Amino acid sequence: MSLEGKKQTLLNNKYRYLSWILGFLFFVGPFAFLTTLVYFAIGNISSPDLHTICLRMPLDWVFSGRIYNLLGSPVMTGFTIIVLLIALFAGPLFCGWLCPVGSVSEAISRVLPIPKKFKLHIRDTNVTRSLRYGFLKGFILVSILVGIGYAGVSGICCRYYPSSVLQNLVNGLLTQPSALDYWHTGAILVLLFWSLIGGIFTFGGRGWCILFCPLGAASGLIHTIGARLGFYRTIKNEKYCKECGSCLDVCPMWAIGVGGSIERTLCINCKECVKKCPAHALNVVWGKVKKS
Amino acid sequence: MMAFAFAMMLCLTLYSGVYASSLGKAEIVHFWVAVPAGNVTEPMTLRGAGPPISMAPLTIDLDARGLPKKLLNPDVEAISTHWIYNLGKKPIRICLDLVNVTFPIEWEVKADWPYDPSTHTFTKPLPPGQRIPGLSVDWIFKIPAYYMDEQVIYDGGLLILDADSGQPLTFIPIKIVRGGTTVPQGGVGSCH
Numbered sequence: 230m231s232l233e234g235k236k237q238t239l240l241n242n243k244y245r246y247l248s249w250i251l252g253f254l255f256f257v258g259p260f261a262f263l264t265t266l267v268y269f270a271i272g273n274i275s276s277p278d279l280h281t282i283c284l285r286m287p288l289d290w291v292f293s294g295r296i297y298n299l300l301g302s303p304v305m306t307g308f309t310i311i312v313l314l315i316a317l318f319a320g321p322l323f324c325g326w327l328c329p330v331g332s333v334s335e336a337i338s339r340v341l342p343i344p345k346k347f348k349l350h351i352r353d354t355n356v357t358r359s360l361r362y363g364f365l366k367g368f369i370l371v372s373i374l375v376g377i378g379y380a381g382v383s384g385i386c387c388r389y390y391p392s393s394v395l396q397n398l399v400n401g402l403l404t405q406p407s408a409l410d411y412w413h414t415g416a417i418l419v420l421l422f423w424s425l426i427g428g429i430f431t432f433g434g435r436g437w438c439i440l441f442c443p444l445g446a447a448s449g450l451i452h453t454i455g456a457r458l459g460f461y462r463t464i465k466n467e468k469y470c471k472e473c474g475s476c477l478d479v480c481p482m483w484a485i486g487v488g489g490s491i492e493r494t495l496c497i498n499c500k501e502c503v504k505k506c507p508a509h510a511l512n513v514v515w516g517k518v519k520k521s
Numbered sequence: 522m523m524a525f526a527f528a529m530m531l532c533l534t535l536y537s538g539v540y541a542s543s544l545g546k547a548e549i550v551h552f553w554v555a556v557p558a559g560n561v562t563e564p565m566t567l568r569g570a571g572p573p574i575s576m577a578p579l580t581i582d583l584d585a586r587g588l589p590k591k592l593l594n595p596d597v598e599a600i601s602t603h604w605i606y607n608l609g610k611k612p613i614r615i616c617l618d619l620v621n622v623t624f625p626i627e628w629e630v631k632a633d634w635p636y637d638p639s640t641h642t643f644t645k646p647l648p649p650g651q652r653i654p655g656l657s658v659d660w661i662f663k664i665p666a667y668y669m670d671e672q673v674i675y676d677g678g679l680l681i682l683d684a685d686s687g688q689p690l691t692f693i694p695i696k697i698v699r700g701g702t703t704v705p706q707g708g709v710g711s712c713h
Contacts, residue, residue: 275633275655359526366527367534374538382538383545389537407627411661412594413548414587415541421589440530 235339238479241504245326249336252327256282258396259404267304279329279396282308284444285386292369293376293384313448317455320462320498320513321448324438330391331438331445334424335481338434350432350483354492357483361439361495365446388415391423391437433481439495449494456493459516463496463503465489469510476502476511540587547585548598549659552576554605556613556681556690569608570650578694583674596669598697599661605653605681609690612646615653616684619660619695621677624668627661642684662697673698 239246255263258278268277287309290298299306312323324331338348351357368385375384387393394416401409412420427436438445456462465476476485480502484495503511545551555567555574564577581598607613618641619626630636633655635644647653660679668674675697681690 273633273655274635275631353522355523356526359523360530363527363530364534367531367538370531370535371538381542382535383542385534385538385541388541388544407661410627410663411549411597411599411659412590413599414544414590415548417587417589417593 238339238501238505242499242501245499245501246336248326249329249332252332253329255327257329257399259400264304271303273304277304278400279392281305283386283390284309284328284330284392284442285390288368288443288447289372289375289384289386292372295376309444312444313451316448316451318460320452320455320460320496321445322498324442324445324448325497325499328438328445330395330423330442331435333395334428334437335434337424337428338431338481341429343429345432348430348432349426349436352477352483352487354484354486354490354495357439358492358494361446361449364441365443368443386443388413389419389441390415391419394419394423433483435481439482445497446494449496452496452498453493461498461513461515462493463491463498463500463511463513464518465491466510466512469508471508471510473507475505475507479505543585544587544590547582548587548590550579550581550600552579552600552602552693554602554679554681554691554693555608556605556615557609558691560692561694567608570610571606571608571652574604574606574608576691576693578678578696580696580698582698582700583669584700596664596666597661598664599659600695601657601659603656603658605647605656605658607647607649607651610649612648613690614643614646614684615690616640616642616682617658618680618682619677620680620692621675623675624665625663627663629657629659629661631655631657640684644684664697669699671699 254260256279258276261277261279261281264277264281268275268281281304283305287299287302287306290296315322351360371382371385374382397408397416401407422441423437427438427440428434452462470489472489476489477487481499482495482497484492484497485502486492498513500513503513553574553576555569555571555576558565558567558576561576561578564575566573566575579600581600583595583598605615607615628638628641630638630641632643632653634647634653636642637644643653662675664674673696675695678692678694680692682688683690
């Protein structure tokens, strides 16, 4: 994309990119303004960071049968419920507009000038969806096996966790350089797949979100239900579509198929396609829409 | 193609759980702590005012770590706990100490409980049957290069004291070795 094109994209999606900054300041320590406010309100004296709103543990607890952990971590549990409820009514907005993990990798991908030919991009949405839900099913199976005490596997939510990696990077850069001293194998693999392969060398920079985020995958499923019920979702008006393919080239979640169909389980209502479409064939709508 | 993609990702995820299980025995080993338990010389399960807690001496084999760790970050290792329970009958102010330290060990402590980092003491008494809420303690061992070829790199342990009386409550021996057996603890691989 030319410099002029990048500038236009930046202007078109300025609210989304500003929202990324807000998400970062809301949830990533030492800022974590939103979680600090919540902690203050409930009288918790510790300093929250990105780990406070774990994107994985509550789901792991549900499937491993550790419901008591859900009750003992009201902030984390409440956060997960809110994210899923928003996904039902308005689409996975947390994923597209606030999540620091996804926004950092997408931002890296957008800023670094790596030619498209060097970036991974699966254009068949059925394959992408299968990969995403193959992971989710595996995540659930691992949680169940850990829950029943099978010794051959361990939980994968903490061992491979990009939020910890991101928070450590921020700590190392801003407050505590020694945070960068210790890297376990899982953290090294996550850094490699989240920022390098899934970020820099993946089209859209959301390789981790698409393939390895259980909360994102669950949000996608719930958004599918919400869209069927008529809640907010992105739709394409066939009447106006010129089949130029520009929507395909901007969707960071690979949610638009070659034929222009939108794969609901991948779409995060980021509106990149809506802003890019020269024919205004894409819109985010609420309620029932007449077919054209 | 879709079925293949689904099955491939499912297998990869299951394998990552198996791999995590092997890593959990040698890298950032998580363990449980209960007081008072005395000297933990062998695997034991303690029953008292709170839930049953399993503990054992820790032996961390640096040779059993994952390849990326061995290649990229070999001389730093860590252990961690999220669980310190008071299984006794009276409230205790808990003080932590690592003994026989011969090289730098960094403490990273977070808790929803008052903590004094200069003395490694939780300044509020922990009632019987309760755990320190929101706890995360990581001990990061920065192993000097000249220790890396030793058979036994660290041979000490975690001592938990009653901060008011100075009496030892629990001692968990910790060894860091090159080659040998690792002893997984309760809680390894689980999330909090």
